[in-house]
Amino acid sequence: MADKSENKLFIIHLFTALGAPLALLALIAGAQGDLAMMFLWLAISLFVDGVDGPLARRFQIQTRLPRWSGAILDLVIDYATYVFLPAFALYQSGLLSNFWALASGSIIVFSGAIYFADTDMKVETGHFSGFPGVWNMVIVALIAIQASPWLILALVALCTVLTFLPVHFVHPVRTVQWRPLTLLVFALWTFAIAYSVLLNFQVGETLTVVITVSSLYLFLVGAVQQLIAKLA
Secondary structure: OHHHHHHHOHHHHHHHHOHHHHHHHHHHHHHOOOHHHHHHHHHHHHHHHHHHHHHHHHOOHHHHOOOOOHHHHHHHHHHHHHHHHHHHHHHHHOOOOHHHHHHHHHHHHHHHHHHHOOOOOEOOOOOEEOOOOOHHHHHHHHHHOOOOHHHHHHHHHHHHHHHOOOOEEOOOOOOOOOHHHHHHHHHHHHHHHHHHHHOOOOOOHHHHHHHHHHHHHHHHHHHHHHHHHHHO
16 A cells, blocks of 8 residues: 555645646747747746645655655756746847847856856855856846847856856745745736736836846845845
8 A cells, every 4th residue: 555655645746746747838839939938838837836745845845755755856847947948039039139138048057057067056045146047037037028138148147157156046935034025026026027928028018127126036036145145
């Protein structure tokens, strides 16, 4: 009975693996020029990613099914959906010339690969150490506000440098400090991005401001908290 029970737990790994076909669907949509649908598939994969971790911890998958590494499976899919596909979306968006789009995408996938191999990417406070490779959030926001080429290049360069620096970035759930405010801002950002996707990224001034301000908060709040802790 115990073996059968543990075998049934393998369904959690199968649930995690759903991120792979979702990534393929996102790639197909992006290749067809439908970036709104591409990010919709990526949003669904993000939901899967948000659910599978708590399920795995709840049922102690790592201990009960040691042959299969949920952590490795999760990293493989996260790299595709958080890094590789957003880099492809940036290239497809037309916001940069072919040369700069290829250069930026190459930098994103290269630095993201290095970061995902970092075993010290998380700190005790629940923050990430260094830019956590959430290029999906960065690129979708840049596409939504139709950012200028100079802003895109500057942000790609900044995030790449921050990938390798011990600067804290907030995790909306795991970072306890200011969590209610952070969750509220994250919810606002999510709603604004979702609405922009429904509008096929044809957003107005108000939505642009909401996306910009909420993005700046999520990008900077971890470093601000880190600075306050050092000055205290």
